[in-house]
Amino acid sequence: MTSAVTAAPPATRLQAKGITKRFPGVTALDHVDLHVAAGEVLAVVGENGAGKSTLMKILAGVQSPDVGQLMVDGQPVEFRSVDDALDAGIALIHQELNLSDNLDVAANIFLGREPNVGGWIRRKELEEQSREHLRRVGLNVSPRTLVRDLPIGQQQLVEIAKALSINARVLIMDEPTSSLSQRETESLMQVIAQLRQESVSILYISHRLGEIQRIADRVTVLRDGKNAGELERSEITHDAMVCRMVGRDVSRFYQRHPHTPGEVALQVKDVTTTAWPGESNSLAVKRGEIVGLAGLVGAGRSELLNAIFGVDPILSGTIQVDGQPLSAGDVRESIRSGLALVPEDRKQQGLILEMTIRENVSLPSLTSDAVAGCLVNRSRERSLCDSFRESLGIRMAGREQLAGLLSGGNQQKVVLAKWLALKPRVLLLDEPTRGIDIGAKEEIYRLIDQLAGEGVAILFASSEMEEIIGLSDRVLVMREGKITGELPRDKVSETAVMDLATA
Numbered sequence: 001m002t003s004a005v006t007a008a009p010p011a012t013r014l015q016a017k018g019i020t021k022r023f024p025g026v027t028a029l030d031h032v033d034l035h036v037a038a039g040e041v042l043a044v045v046g047e048n049g050a051g052k053s054t055l056m057k058i059l060a061g062v063q064s065p066d067v068g069q070l071m072v073d074g075q076p077v078e079f080r081s082v083d084d085a086l087d088a089g090i091a092l093i094h095q096e097l098n099l100s101d102n103l104d105v106a107a108n109i110f111l112g113r114e115p116n117v118g119g120w121i122r123r124k125e126l127e128e129q130s131r132e133h134l135r136r137v138g139l140n141v142s143p144r145t146l147v148r149d150l151p152i153g154q155q156q157l158v159e160i161a162k163a164l165s166i167n168a169r170v171l172i173m174d175e176p177t178s179s180l181s182q183r184e185t186e187s188l189m190q191v192i193a194q195l196r197q198e199s200v201s202i203l204y205i206s207h208r209l210g211e212i213q214r215i216a217d218r219v220t221v222l223r224d225g226k227n228a229g230e231l232e233r234s235e236i237t238h239d240a241m242v243c244r245m246v247g248r249d250v251s252r253f254y255q256r257h258p259h260t261p262g263e264v265a266l267q268v269k270d271v272t273t274t275a276w277p278g279e280s281n282s283l284a285v286k287r288g289e290i291v292g293l294a295g296l297v298g299a300g301r302s303e304l305l306n307a308i309f310g311v312d313p314i315l316s317g318t319i320q321v322d323g324q325p326l327s328a329g330d331v332r333e334s335i336r337s338g339l340a341l342v343p344e345d346r347k348q349q350g351l352i353l354e355m356t357i358r359e360n361v362s363l364p365s366l367t368s369d370a371v372a373g374c375l376v377n378r379s380r381e382r383s384l385c386d387s388f389r390e391s392l393g394i395r396m397a398g399r400e401q402l403a404g405l406l407s408g409g410n411q412q413k414v415v416l417a418k419w420l421a422l423k424p425r426v427l428l429l430d431e432p433t434r435g436i437d438i439g440a441k442e443e444i445y446r447l448i449d450q451l452a453g454e455g456v457a458i459l460f461a462s463s464e465m466e467e468i469i470g471l472s473d474r475v476l477v478m479r480e481g482k483i484t485g486e487l488p489r490d491k492v493s494e495t496a497v498m499d500l501a502t503a
Contacts, residue, residue: 012074013038013201014059014090014170019068021054023405025397028054030225031068036170039199041192043212043236046222046245047439049395049407052205055222056172059203060092061085089169093159095178095435096347099147106130106143109162133161136198137191153184160191164200171195172203177211178435182296189215207436209238221245242438256449261473262287263322265457266339266426268308271317275303276481280317283476283483285426285457290448292472293461294497300481301461302344305428308459309341310334321426335364338425342415342432344461346408350415353404357396358385360403361417368422388417393443409440416447427451429460433467445471465494477501 015035021028029051036042046052057063059070061079070077072088079085085092099108107114109130115122130143139157147155156176163171177185192202192215206212212219219231221244229244266285272278281304285291293301306312308319310331319326321337334341343349351360362369362381369380385399392413396406403414412432419427432448433441448471452458462468468475475487477500485500 011038012036013072015071015074016055016059017069017071019055019058019065019070021051021058021063021065023397025401028225029058029065032222032225032227034059034220036201036203038169038201039196040217041196041202041204041215043204043206043216043219044222045206045209045212045219045241046228047409049224049410050222050228050245051225052222053174053407056092056174056203056205059085059170060090060172062092086166086168089167090172091163091166091168091170092172093156093163093174093176095175097152097155097159099155099159099162101146101148104144104146105134105141105150105158108147108158109133109143109165111162113166129165130161133165134158136164136194137161138187138194151184153180153187156180156184156188157191168200170201170203172205174205175207175435176204177206177208185211207438207441209241209438212236212241213238245438256471257453259288259452259473261289262455265322266308266459267318267320267323269318269320271304271307271319272315273300273303273307273481274313274315276300277315279481281478281481281483282317283459285459287425287455287457288452290452290458290460290471290473292468292475292492293459293478294465294468294475295461295478295501299478299501301478302430303481304478305341305430305459305461306343309339309428311341335422338423339428340419340422340424340426341428342412342419342430344430344434346411346415347404351403351411353402355403356400357394357403357406357414358382358399360414361385361388361421364418365421384417384421388413388420392417392447409436409443412436412440412444416444420451424456426457426459429458431462432460433462433464441467465497468492468497469494 012035017033019029019032032051032055044052058065061082061084070079077088106126110126115125127143137157137160139154141154147158176188180188195202204216213236216236217233219236219241221228223245231240263286264284265287268281268283270280270282272280295301303312307314310329313329321339324337326337327333347353358381361384366376369377371377382399388394389396394413395410403411433444448458469492472492473489475492475497476483477485477497479501487496
């Protein structure tokens with residue numbers, strides 16, 4: 001009788017044991033363990049501030065641990081730099097892509113490692129090798145294409161091809177789909193499946209739990225800088241991940257209090273933007289009303305919000321706040337009228353990362369709070385910062401901590417705080433919870449509901465269907481720069497929104 005042969009489990013490729021990392025005033029990681037096998041997709045989840053980014057930077061050689069040991073293929077290693085990690089086959093793909101958009105695809109893939117003879121780049125060989133790596137990620141573009149001419153999803157694939165060109169055996173992907181369309185996300189999922197077949201290990205960090213359920217072989221959960229649990233493939237569910245991440249029930253995320261809308265606060269009539277000169281849009285938002293702006297990536301939602309606030313010029317039409325017309329393209333007048341915009345990209349447009357939390361929170365209020373009309377009111381800055389630290393639950397080491405050192409969710413709260421300090425009557429929110437964890441989302445949803453209860457008119461754009469359905473009193477759907485329809489709360493569904501977004 002022949003006995004059955006059991007396949008040996010894949011060998012552990014990368015392991016972190018007892019990793020501890022301290023920064024002034026905070027322990028980011030406290031004896032954290034992690035391991036990933038060859039050809040395995042390991043998802044790492046946790047709230048913002050749980051330690052995910054710090055751990056990934058240590059694995060990629062960006063930072064060194066204070067305590068603990070890294071092992072590759074069972075052997076102890078010490079990464080003193082990113083190059084050390086790359087030499088070991090470990091590559092980190094940041095959420096903000098690290099590409100030179102003025103160079104072509106081939107130049108980006110082999111930047112600093114170009115095949116050459118006597119210092120002269122062998123262009124033909126460069127392009128041939130680039131084509132092979134582009135084929136591996138399923139990207140059918142010419143190696144001579146400028147990166148700036150590619151959509152963000154294809155740029156993401158170029159970044160992966162770049163990592164594969166150094167023979168990366170472990171790919172760390174940090175929020176890889178946060179800026180991708182549904183179609184681009186699907187392409188990335190297929191690439192990950194192919195890389196798994198080629199025995200490439202994937203560390204996948206995402207707040208989109210549906211994606212993790214789909215692709216992860218295993219989940220490691222971090223909470224407050226410590227291991228909070230691990231889930232095998234058969235155990236990976238939305239509720240199981242959330243329970244371990246936040247340690248509380250968040251099933252009632254979108255519980256709304258009924259608000260009776262008041263008078264029209266924001267009136268947009270026949271507005272045409274420079275991004276979509278052939279389309280005009282009209283909308284109204286009442287006091288105490290939350291109106292969602294839905295649509296596919298590139299539908300024109302951000303452009304419309306920017307035009308309403310005055311960041312982008314309008315070609316025609318009128319905008320009124322409380323019945324008073326605004327001058328087109330005048331942000332200062334918009335702010336004086338009670339209009340505020342929380343932009344999509346908090347790092348580039350919402351914060352000055354090199355400034356302190358105190359300075360960021362008080363920035364829009366400098367003029368109104370100035371002493372003798374010209375001196376910065378330090379006392380007011382401190383009181384504002386302390387007030388919002390408490391009311392919004394901003395986790396920070398202190399007022400003088402640099403905004404760039406905060407987690408994504410806490411950065412978003414600082415952006416909200418600086419505008420709420422002006423007590424806006426109309427609040428425009430562009431992707432208000434992009435790239436932040438499920439616990440921080442809950443807090444922001446509660447804040448939005450509270451502001452509506454206080455009579456603030458809210459117009460928000462979101463790519464997350466659950467957010468649109470859960471928060472909105474009404475939903476306006478955009479396609480190719482045009483509002484194609486409106487759905488009352490009782491008619492909002494994913495199918496109804498997608499029908500209008502793709503019709």
